[in-house]
Amino acid sequence: MGTEKLDTEVRQEQLAQAALSLITIQGLKGLSVARVARRVGLVPSAVYRHFESxxxxxxxxxxxxxxxxxxxxxxxxxxxxxxxxxxxxxxxxxxxxxxxxxxxxxxxxxxxxxxxxxxxxxxxxxxxxxxxxxxxxxxxxxxxxxxxxxxxxxxxxxxxxxxxxxxxxxxxxxxxxxxxxxxxxxxxxxxxxxxxxxx
Amino acid sequence: MGTEKLDTEVRQEQLAQAALSLITIQGLKGLSVARVARRVGLVPSAVYRHFESxxxxxxxxxxxxxxxxxxxxxxxxxxxxxxxxxxxxxxxxxxxxxxxxxxxxxxxxxxxxxxxxxxxxxxxxxxxxxxxxxxxxxxxxxxxxxxxxxxxxxxxxxxxxxxxxxxxxxxxxxxxxxxxxxxxxxxxxxxxxxxxxxx
DNA sequence: GGATCATGTGAATAATAGTTCACATCAATG
DNA sequence: CATTGATGTGAACTATTATTCACATGATCC
CATH class of the missing domain: 1.10.357.10 (Tetracycline Repressor, domain 2)
Structure with missing residues (x-):
């Protein structure tokens, strides 16, 4: 797919921000790797390029x-x-x-x-x-x-x-x-x- | 097994108490039906005799x-x-x-x-x-x-x-x-x- | 003492979610 | 222009857990 490749620092920032937004909307229970990924236009497994876990x-x-x-x-x-x-x-x-x-x-x-x-x-x-x-x-x-x-x-x-x-x-x-x-x-x-x- | 049969009101009381203790020890995330059941000497499915869910x-x-x-x-x-x-x-x-x-x-x-x-x-x-x-x-x-x-x-x-x-x-x-x-x-x-x- | 019904059991089911991995792709480097 | 390494993908794996169901059991009532 046409997903841009970005430096890991940028992605980390994006992902953290997306995670906080998600928590605000759905609560911490609603925070899943999959949802965070989707929010920045990535696939779940891609998150593991930028965070260990x-x-x-x-x-x-x-x-x-x-x-x-x-x-x-x-x-x-x-x-x-x-x-x-x-x-x-x-x-x-x-x-x-x-x-x-x-x-x-x-x-x-x-x-x-x-x-x-x-x-x-x-x-x-x-x-x-x-x-x-x-x-x-x-x-x-x-x-x-x-x-x-x-x-x-x-x-x-x-x-x-x-x-x-x-x-x-x-x-x-x-x-x-x-x-x-x-x-x-x-x-x-x-x-x-x-x-x-x-x- | 030799598990005593108790009235549902007694069990409800026991289970609720066990649940609160469990939450105190492990947090709400650690609250599973299985653990609550074990804590009162029951099997997980038995809990559903006393609570819908x-x-x-x-x-x-x-x-x-x-x-x-x-x-x-x-x-x-x-x-x-x-x-x-x-x-x-x-x-x-x-x-x-x-x-x-x-x-x-x-x-x-x-x-x-x-x-x-x-x-x-x-x-x-x-x-x-x-x-x-x-x-x-x-x-x-x-x-x-x-x-x-x-x-x-x-x-x-x-x-x-x-x-x-x-x-x-x-x-x-x-x-x-x-x-x-x-x-x-x-x-x-x-x-x-x-x-x-x-x- | 036997029928009956609530209570207890063990196995199976289904859904969710974190994580891994082999492979693809794109950008930078020489 | 070829190589290389970082980033992205899709599928599969594993673990956990709530829930259901067919069956067992034991207390209670007649």
Missing amino acids: KDELLDAVLEMIRERLNANVVLASQGATDALQVLRRLVMAHVRLIRENEGILSVVFSDEVHNGHPARKALVHSIIQGYLKKVAQIVSRGQQQGHIRADADPGTVSVMFLGLIQPAALLWHLSGGGFDVTRHVEKAWDLLSKTLKAS | KDELLDAVLEMIRERLNANVVLASQGATDALQVLRRLVMAHVRLIRENEGILSVVFSDEVHNGHPARKALVHSIIQGYLKKVAQIVSRGQQQGHIRADADPGTVSVMFLGLIQPAALLWHLSGGGFDVTRHVEKAWDLLSKTLKAS
Whole structure:
């Protein structure tokens, strides 16, 4: 057939992207090598020219997720003044990211991660840890600036930060889009930031 | 073989319990009819005497989860005085429940729920909605008693309540037990309850 | 104690999916 | 222009698993 031959780096990128899209649409269970292949105009066996196994493909997807999370932190920090403002911007960017890629939650909570190769579990752990660390740093900076109360543990706040979004995303997902994540996160953030504000 | 014959209600209970245990140990992906059967000393085909399908078995597991969540609410409310105290007790009971049954999170976030039969998705939605509603009622009661500030939306607080635990449970899971959920939830609750307390 | 019906068994079935392999093809290299 | 190596193809293989069915068995009711 008239299928173009592309360098393996390009294909890897394509395949990882196609995999994440597929997960977003069909869930991780719907992620099959065959479907991913078809999505980029290839035949199933061709995938194995670019990845050793399906597992390796999934790892590539995880790396994509890490990059997008980190990109959000950079974006939210640009032109930053108040740490609380940065956090607010970040929480909203996070909501957008999750909404546009429901697959992320599917992967993070999946069996493939929690009961698959220990290495993959460790990878996801490091991704989330890395993200939380950056959030905690923002909190620390806010404390040094005097915008955030000093007796709040940055680590605890960073986990609470995730907690603003996670259950809301779950409800949004379960309700088929009926739950208003943005509205919830705004209200929840208002409440939380009241506590965080230095008095 | 010398396998005892038991009434279908007993078997259903046994099988659902065995299924939840299996999910806790191996994840939802590791839940096969064969394994569940072996766990109660039966042969795979025998399961179909008590459940129409694997799907129906999963639904039975979900009902178990609902009952345990509701039991926690009753327990935490017993001998209640301050609503904030009730919520604190409930959050701790919830942590214990999740820690002892990691399978609950596996199921709630699974593809089988999110991309399976719409009816199952609706069931999970109703379970969580029901739980949140009860939490919100506790908050409302606290506002009437004057223990909780009046300008906090009970619905928002109930979702935040879940948010205290969910990401912590995820980290605990990912770290293989290294993350101290109880400690985090205590600190996070302290922070949140400062905001909630009526001034 | 014998009939009966729910419960348990073992074998067979069908579908799905990851993976392998022998072969084809195209682009770059010398 | 011929060679070579990377990329793509199609068919086959294997393993897993939910499900069905004909048959066995044991408890219960008359």
